[in-house]
Amino acid sequence: MVHEVQHLIKDYPSGKGILIIVPHAKLISQLGPLIATLAPRAHITTFSILAERVPLKARIMGEFERQQLIYDALNEHQWFNARYRWNFAEEAVKLMDELSLHGIVWPHDEKSLVQILASAYQSALSQPLVFEAKVVYTLWQLLHSSHECLSVAMAYIERLQRLPQFIGEDAIIVMEASLHYPSEKYCIEELSQQKPVKRIPIINTSPSDFREWLYHLWMPEQPLNLVEWIHRYEARFRLSPITGRIKIAAYNHFEEEVQYALNWIAEKIASQQIPIMIVAQDRQAARRLQACLSSKGISVEDGTGWVLSTTTVVAGVHVCLSLIQQGITRQGLFELFHLPWFLSALAEPERDVLLEQLKNTIGQFAHLSQLNKWLNQRSLDEEIGQVLGEEQVKAILLRGLSLFQQTQASLSDWIHKLFELLELWLMLEAIQQDHAGRQLMDLLQQLAANQQHQQGSYTFNEWFKWLERILEMNHYQPDSQQAQVVFTQLSQCLYIPSKATLVLGADNSQLPYIPNNILFSDAVRSLFQLPIRENFIHQAILDLLELFDHSDSIIVMYRTENGGIKTTLSPMLDILENTHLSMYHESLMLCNTAQHTTPYFKTIERPSVVIPPQRLPKTLTASFYQRILNCPYQSFIYDVLGLKKSFPVKEEVTKAEFGQLVHQILSLSVETKRRQSQYSWLQSIQENTDKLWQRVLEQDPYWRAWLVYWNSLIPAVSQWFEKRELEHWKIQGSEQWFKKIKTKDHQSTEVAGSIDRWDARMKEDTLLVEILDYKLKNSKQISKKDIELGEEIQLPLYAQLMDEYEVNASYVFLEDDPVKEVTVNHLGELSQQIIDRWFIILQDTQDGMGWPAHAETTICQRCQYQGLCRKQFWQ
Ligand code: SF4
Numbered sequence: 001m002v003h004e005v006q007h008l009i010k011d012y013p014s015g016k017g018i019l020i021i022v023p024h025a026k027l028i029s030q031l032g033p034l035i036a037t038l039a040p041r042a043h044i045t046t047f048s049i050l051a052e053r054v055p056l057k058a059r060i061m062g063e064f065e066r067q068q069l070i071y072d073a074l075n076e077h078q079w080f081n082a083r084y085r086w087n088f089a090e091e092a093v094k095l096m097d098e099l100s101l102h103g104i105v106w107p108h109d110e111k112s113l114v115q116i117l118a119s120a121y122q123s124a125l126s127q128p129l130v131f132e133a134k135v136v137y138t139l140w141q142l143l144h145s146s147h148e149c150l151s152v153a154m155a156y157i158e159r160l161q162r163l164p165q166f167i168g169e170d171a172i173i174v175m176e177a178s179l180h181y182p183s184e185k186y187c188i189e190e191l192s193q194q195k196p197v198k199r200i201p202i203i204n205t206s207p208s209d210f211r212e213w214l215y216h217l218w219m220p221e222q223p224l225n226l227v228e229w230i231h232r233y234e235a236r237f238r239l240s241p242i243t244g245r246i247k248i249a250a251y252n253h254f255e256e257e258v259q260y261a262l263n264w265i266a267e268k269i270a271s272q273q274i275p276i277m278i279v280a281q282d283r284q285a286a287r288r289l290q291a292c293l294s295s296k297g298i299s300v301e302d303g304t305g306w307v308l309s310t311t312t313v314v315a316g317v318h319v320c321l322s323l324i325q326q327g328i329t330r331q332g333l334f335e336l337f338h339l340p341w342f343l344s345a346l347a348e349p350e351r352d353v354l355l356e357q358l359k360n361t362i363g364q365f366a367h368l369s370q371l372n373k374w375l376n377q378r379s380l381d382e383e384i385g386q387v388l389g390e391e392q393v394k395a396i397l398l399r400g401l402s403l404f405q406q407t408q409a410s411l412s413d414w415i416h417k418l419f420e421l422l423e424l425w426l427m428l429e430a431i432q433q434d435h436a437g438r439q440l441m442d443l444l445q446q447l448a449a450n451q452q453h454q455q456g457s458y459t460f461n462e463w464f465k466w467l468e469r470i471l472e473m474n475h476y477q478p479d480s481q482q483a484q485v486v487f488t489q490l491s492q493c494l495y496i497p498s499k500a501t502l503v504l505g506a507d508n509s510q511l512p513y514i515p516n517n518i519l520f521s522d523a524v525r526s527l528f529q530l531p532i533r534e535n536f537i538h539q540a541i542l543d544l545l546e547l548f549d550h551s552d553s554i555i556v557m558y559r560t561e562n563g564g565i566k567t568t569l570s571p572m573l574d575i576l577e578n579t580h581l582s583m584y585h586e587s588l589m590l591c592n593t594a595q596h597t598t599p600y601f602k603t604i605e606r607p608s609v610v611i612p613p614q615r616l617p618k619t620l621t622a623s624f625y626q627r628i629l630n631c632p633y634q635s636f637i638y639d640v641l642g643l644k645k646s647f648p649v650k651e652e653v654t655k656a657e658f659g660q661l662v663h664q665i666l667s668l669s670v671e672t673k674r675r676q677s678q679y680s681w682l683q684s685i686q687e688n689t690d691k692l693w694q695r696v697l698e699q700d701p702y703w704r705a706w707l708v709y710w711n712s713l714i715p716a717v718s719q720w721f722e723k724r725e726l727e728h729w730k731i732q733g734s735e736q737w738f739k740k741i742k743t744k745d746h747q748s749t750e751v752a753g754s755i756d757r758w759d760a761r762m763k764e765d766t767l768l769v770e771i772l773d774y775k776l777k778n779s780k781q782i783s784k785k786d787i788e789l790g791e792e793i794q795l796p797l798y799a800q801l802m803d804e805y806e807v808n809a810s811y812v813f814l815e816d817d818p819v820k821e822v823t824v825n826h827l828g829e830l831s832q833q834i835i836d837r838w839f840i841i842l843q844d845t846q847d848g849m850g851w852p853a854h855a856e857t858t859i860c861q862r863c864q865y866q867g868l869c870r871k872q873f874w875q
Contacts, residue, residue, distance in 0.1 A: 005173065019173070024495035047187075053166045086465040095530075096151070103183060174188055175201075209241070217576070230579070245554065246556065249556070262292055273553070275496075281505030286505070311476055313440055320425065333358075333371075337359055376398075410456055415453075428441075511540065556573060606853055608633070619739075634853070664692060665688045681722050720819035729770070730759060738755060749842065752801075753797065771807055776814055782811070796831040810822060
């Protein structure tokens with residue numbers, strides 16, 4: 001580049017200068033000083049900055065106006081369900097912009113557009129494509145019917161068309177990577193008719209061996225044969241080109257991942273390896289990391305072009321609006337009370353005391369009806385005075401709700417109500433002190449002032465959806481300059497100078513990143529020659545290749561689980577890791593991340609506790625025993641310490657509560673049937689269902705959904721009761737509590753349990769006894785292997801309670817249709833093993849053996865003590 005500038009400037013010693021067009025604004029500050037020393041009259045810029053030289057003839061229509069236009073049309077056409085319309089409007093606007101930027105020259109008459117679309121009908125006569133083409137056509141009409149209103153994309157194109165007239169310089173140098181769109185290429189072609197234009201490729205000027213190595217691995221001409229590939233390269237690369245350059249780190253938890261990234265950054269800063277570049281594929285982790293870095297005083301620049309909706313302040317506003325949308329619930333109030341902005345106008349200690357008091361009060365309510373009663377029971381002294389108390393908070397909560405009672409309003413009116421709400425809940429002032437908060441408030445002011453938003457009438461839900469989309473579209477502008485850490489996207493990383501690089505979110509769901517085109521399929525996109533899935537993958541591979549080729553120190557991180565779903569390493573990196581292993585017998589994975597975690601991230605030993613024998617519970621129940629087998633440490637906290645949640649925090653009715661009610665109904669039905677033998681089982685179960693459900697429904701309407709579900713199971717359940725009767729089983733007891741002392745080697749223990757049902761019948765001269773355990777599950781949800789190996793200990797333990805009989809035992813799966821019984825094989829043997837195992841546990845405990853924390857992930861996911869055992873920090 002420098003050489004080209006020197007060469008060109010010689011030809012125009014006293015001319016008007018040289019124009020240099022680069023692909024990224026970051027390059028201006030990097031190349032500018034060097035070029036200025038060689039050629040003071042050279043001007044370095046980008047296409048988008050240049051385009052600003054051209055005055056516009058028409059007004060640029062705002063993104064929101066265009067979305068609103070499409071939303072109204074979609075409403076009119078009723079093409080999609082109402083709740084998707086804002087998403088579709090946003091998607092349609094994006095598609096129109098992409099089409100414009102990719103040089104689809106829109107005809108100004110409908111006939112010509114119909115001709116373009118006709119090829120869609122011919123290329124694929126599938127119904128969805130016809131439908132999509134119809135949508136595209138209508139949207140085109142909407143967005144292009146007025147020449148007065150341009151979109152940003154259309155304005156850019158119009159400016160580029162007239163740009164050659166505004167370029168006075170003698171010669172032009174353009175880096176080829178700047179030419180993304182046809183309109184830019186066209187502009188350069190036009191300029192080259194008038195003056196010398198020199199194009200410079202910015203990559204591949206001196207392709208490295210390593211680049212070739214990677215290129216042929218990721219983009220083989222034929223299907224990759226790894227053995228051949230290794231054979232081809234092992235002579236040339238006797239030493240690994242990657243060792244010491246690229247490392248991969250995997251984490252199970254979000255917190256772990258962010259902590260590790262923090263430590264890594266702290267180390268790099270300490271060793272002066274700055275600036276550091278973070279390539280952010282995972283925006284959730286990157287947002288969190290940004291917040292952590294800022295709180296530690298590390299300067300951050302956000303070049304990811306992220307949107308306002310990812311900021312914490314928007315999440316806070318979302319909590320408030322969700323509360324309005326769903327009505328006041330306990331969970332919603334807890335979330336509101338946790339917001340740092342709620343009641344923030346109060347002085348600190350009083351605010352904390354008040355919020356704590358409120359949380360304690362609402363925490364005691366088990367049902368929504370109690371919460372509503374508390375909210376509406378207000379003393380006379382509710383006016384907001386100098387000192388806020390519980391009564392006044394209730395009053396402002398209800399007043400906040402009443403602000404949104406109106407059924408329909410304009411988009412602007414809803415925004416004004418939001419401002420009123422934030423003021424009423426004493427949040428506005430604090431939000432305006434937050435950097436992102438100020439941007440949010442400014443945006444809301446602008447939206448409210450827009451004339452178009454003052455027209456029309458929308459429901460609260462429509463407005464809320466619209467606002468969410470707007471916040472997804474507007475970019476958050478960070479305020480840091482010359483930062484130590486720069487966040488960027490993969491496609492931009494070539495232009496960011498850095499000494500060390502961290503890639504966040506390199507799992508298969510995020511790398512390569514493929515944008516979701518929820519409305520328009522690849523068929524429509526390829527018709528208009530827009531990038532499709534394959535192109536995005538190809539581009540991501542090229543971008544990663546450039547990143548690896550140009551960086552000396554990279555750490556690539558990913559999470560093995562995302563939102564409860566298992567994820568794996570990105571396929572590109574997975575190939576890299578496996579190839580490296582085969583070729584150099586060395587993994588790129590960081591095996592022990594603990595060694596890198598000194599400054600902020602501590603690891604701990606896995607906890608284990610010795611229990612004094614006198615503290616052991618006196619009675620052995622099936623659930624206590626099962627907890628010990630699942631995780632002894634969990635059992636220690638629950639059964640020995642007795643540390644349980646102090647109050648239920650779930651708003652909904654849980655399946656466990658539903659199960660208890662069903663057990664009661666079935667037990668009562670047995671009694672009813674004994675009293676009223678003419679009743680069928682169906683009648684008996686139905687009658688008790690009506691009686692018991694009526695009671696719970698009065699307390700909490702959430703039971704209604706479970707009633708509908710239970711009604712769907714009743715026919716199969718009553719048929720199973722009939723079947724047992726036809727098989728001559730007589731019910732001996734239901735929900736019956738048993739206790740028995742068991743002894744072995746001078747040790748004794750009390751075993752106890754409530755048996756759901758036990759039946760007996762005579763077969764010839766033998767008395768058969770069977771214990772039954774109702775399961776509100778499908779039989780597929782339980783592993784037969786677990787039953788046989790004694791992992792499901794409930795029935796074998798109950799067999800100990802009835803050891804005077806030779807019993808059988810079966811699990812009864814009420815969610816199967818027909819209801820299925822699964823009998824425990826070799827019950828006697830299994831039952832003996834299980835009680836023997838208990839005596840061994842007892843002896844070991846008395847001998848001082850610890851109860852360690854250990855469990856499978858599925859058990860830990862349901863465990864309420866995750867924070868206590870701190871599994872994520874174990875070495
Ligand atoms: S989180 Fe897992 S290991 Fe920790 S106590 Fe709970 S079950 Fe045990």
